Amino acid sequence: MSKKFKDHIDHLCVLLHNGKIGSNELLRNLISTSKQEKEINNDVSENSIPEESIDDILKELHQMIGLNEVKKIVDEVLAYVDIQQKRKLQGLSAAPLVLHMIFKGNPGTGKTTVARLLGRIFRSKELLEKGHLIEVERADLVGEYIGHTALKVREKVKEAMGGILFIDEAYSLARGGERDFGKEAIDAMVKAMEDHRDKFILILAGYQDEMDNFIEINPGLKSRFPIHIDFQDYNIEELVEIAELMVAERQYTISKSAKAKLFNMLSSKRKRDNKYSGNARLVRNLIERSIRKQAVRLKDKSFCTMEDLVTLKREDFEGGENL
Amino acid sequence: MSHCILLGKPNVGKTSFFLSFMEYLGVNEYTFELTNFNEEISLKTYTLNTAKAHLISSSPFKTKEIYKANLSIPVYKGSADFLFLDTSGLIDGISKDDKVRLSMALTLKNLYTSSIILHMIDTSSVLHNKMSTLSEIDYQINEYGKLTGSYCILASKMDLSTSVAGFKFLEKEFNDTYVIPISSIKKTGFKEVKKFVARNL
Ligand SMILES: Nc1nc2c(ncn2[C@@H]2O[C@H](COP(=O)(O)OP(=O)(O)OP(=O)(O)O)[C@@H](O)[C@H]2O)c(=O)[nH]1
Ligand SMILES: [Mg+2]
Numbered sequence: 104m105s106k107k108f109k110d111h112i113d114h115l116c117v118l119l120h121n122g123k124i125g126s127n128e129l130l131r132n133l134i135s136t137s138k139q140e141k142e143i144n145n146d147v148s149e150n151s152i153p154e155e156s157i158d159d160i161l162k163e164l165h166q167m168i169g170l171n172e173v174k175k176i177v178d179e180v181l182a183y184v185d186i187q188q189k190r191k192l193q194g195l196s197a198a199p200l201v202l203h204m205i206f207k208g209n210p211g212t213g214k215t216t217v218a219r220l221l222g223r224i225f226r227s228k229e230l231l232e233k234g235h236l237i238e239v240e241r242a243d244l245v246g247e248y249i250g251h252t253a254l255k256v257r258e259k260v261k262e263a264m265g266g267i268l269f270i271d272e273a274y275s276l277a278r279g280g281e282r283d284f285g286k287e288a289i290d291a292m293v294k295a296m297e298d299h300r301d302k303f304i305l306i307l308a309g310y311q312d313e314m315d316n317f318i319e320i321n322p323g324l325k326s327r328f329p330i331h332i333d334f335q336d337y338n339i340e341e342l343v344e345i346a347e348l349m350v351a352e353r354q355y356t357i358s359k360s361a362k363a364k365l366f367n368m369l370s371s372k373r374k375r376d377n378k379y380s381g382n383a384r385l386v387r388n389l390i391e392r393s394i395r396k397q398a399v400r401l402k403d404k405s406f407c408t409m410e411d412l413v414t415l416k417r418e419d420f421e422g423g424e425n426l
Numbered sequence: 427m428s429h430c431i432l433l434g435k436p437n438v439g440k441t442s443f444f445l446s447f448m449e450y451l452g453v454n455e456y457t458f459e460l461t462n463f464n465e466e467i468s469l470k471t472y473t474l475n476t477a478k479a480h481l482i483s484s485s486p487f488k489t490k491e492i493y494k495a496n497l498s499i500p501v502y503k504g505s506a507d508f509l510f511l512d513t514s515g516l517i518d519g520i521s522k523d524d525k526v527r528l529s530m531a532l533t534l535k536n537l538y539t540s541s542i543i544l545h546m547i548d549t550s551s552v553l554h555n556k557m558s559t560l561s562e563i564d565y566q567i568n569e570y571g572k573l574t575g576s577y578c579i580l581a582s583k584m585d586l587s588t589s590v591a592g593f594k595f596l597e598k599e600f601n602d603t604y605v606i607p608i609s610s611i612k613k614t615g616f617k618e619v620k621k622f623v624a625r626n627l
Contacts, residue, residue: 112538120463120531125520129534130566137538137573 108136157227164220169341176332206308208334211382214308222267232265241275244288252284256291263303273307274317339370346386360417388426393419428508428627434546436486436515437558439582442610444512450616459494486557489514490529499624506627518563542626543577549592550583576626578604585609
C-alpha cells in the first residue's frame, strides 16, 4: 500500500479514536482505498505498451506535421545508440548511453507527444523496460516540509521506473529562492538519476528562455542532460494542416472558405500576441468550438444531408479570434 | 516479516485461540510485544497458565492493546517466521468509551499492514443477539479481506451445542470465503489454520 494511502488510513484511525467517525466508516474507506490502489496497480501494468516494431513507431513520428528538427535529432540519437550497441558487441569501448533530455519550446509544440513516442522507441530498442510516460509538474514533486519533497520525488521516480519521467515547466523547481523545497527536489532528482542509471529517462521541458536560464543557474544539470531538443512553433500552414488532421479524426471536414478564415485568424493572432500564441492547443480549441457552433447551426434544420453533418463552414469559426 | 492478524468482534475467542495456537506450535515462552497508539513498545512474558488467566475473560473488551508474538511455522524445506497479532474486539459505530475507541483504532491501524487476515466469528452466538454476534463490521472485514487475498474466517467455539447451526449459516453467508471451524478448548481445526498460514507466508 502506498504512503499516501497509509497516511490517509492513519489519519482516519486518529479520527476514530477521537470519536469523529465510526468503525464502519473507517472500514468503508479502507475498502475503497484498497480498491483504488488495486486499480492503480493494474494501470501501471497496462502502462507497459505491447511489443511493436521500431519502424512503425518511427513512421508515426515522421508522419507528424512539422517538427523537422525534432525528427532529425531523434534519428541522430538512434544512430548513436545503434553504433554504441554494435561497438559493445564487438568488444570495443562504448560510451554509456545517457539519454536524459531537455525539451525547449512553447506550449502546444508537441513536446509531450514526442516524449511519449520516444518512450515507445526506446522500449522497442530495449533501452527501457516499459517505455511508459509519467508526466509531472512542480506540485507533484515539491513537498511542504523537510523530507516530504525527497519522498514525493522518490515516489514519482518509482512510478517512472522503466519509462520516462517528464517534468513540465521544470524551471519552476528553481522558483521560490533559498527557503523553498524546489531545490531539494532538484537534488533528489539528481540522486535518483545516479541511483537508477539506465532504469529511467528524465526529460525536463519548458519555455526556451526559462529552460536556458534554469540550466545556467544549476550547472550540475548541464552534463547530466546531453540531449537538447528545440521545439519550434508551428508555422501557420502547419497549424492549418494540424487542424485538418484533427477534424478528420473526428470525421469532419473544413470547407475551403472556412480554411481561409482559419488561416487568417491564426496569422493575425500570431501577429498580435507574438510569442506564446498559437500552436496545436489553440487549434484544438478552435476546432472544438467550431464543432459546437456547427451543431447549433444545424439544430433547427428539418433535414441534414451527410454533407451538412460533416462540414465545418466559415461561419462556424466566426468569433474564434477571441479565444 | 509477514504480519498475521487475528481480529473480530469482542469475546469471540481471539485471545483463547491466540494462546492455544501458540501452544500447538510448540512455543514455550509466552513473550508478547505490546504496541500502544504512539507506537511505543513494551514486552511482557507469561507462562501459558498465567497468560490464560490474565488475558482471557468471559466479558468483552478484555484485550485492549495489540499483542504481538514472534512465531515460526514449518513450511516446505524449513520454517518461516511471522508476527502473530492478537487484537481488541471491533464493534459497529462510534463507542462512547474512549478506551474502546482507542483500542479499535489500534486494531484497524494494524489491519492494513497485515498480509494474512484471520477473521474470527463466534459460531455459538451467530443466531443470538450478543456483543459477539456477527454484524455489519464482519461483512466489511470480509469485503476488505477478500481484496487482500490471504484471508479466511475462523468459525470459533465449535464445541458448543448451538455451533453447528451457526457454522452452517456462516458457510452459506460467506460462500466465497474459506471458513475453518475451530475450537480452542478441544484444539480442533488447528492443523487447517497452520496450513493456511504456512501457505500464505
Ligand atoms: N466453549 C468455548 N468457549 C471459548 C472458546 N474460545 C473462547 N471461549 C470463551 O469465550 C470467552 C472470550 O474469550 P477471549 O479469548 O477472551 O475472547 P476475545 O475475542 O479475545 O475477547 P476480547 O479480547 O474481549 O475481544 C471466554 O469466556 C472464553 O473462555 C472455545 O473454543 N470454546
Ligand atoms: Mg482478547
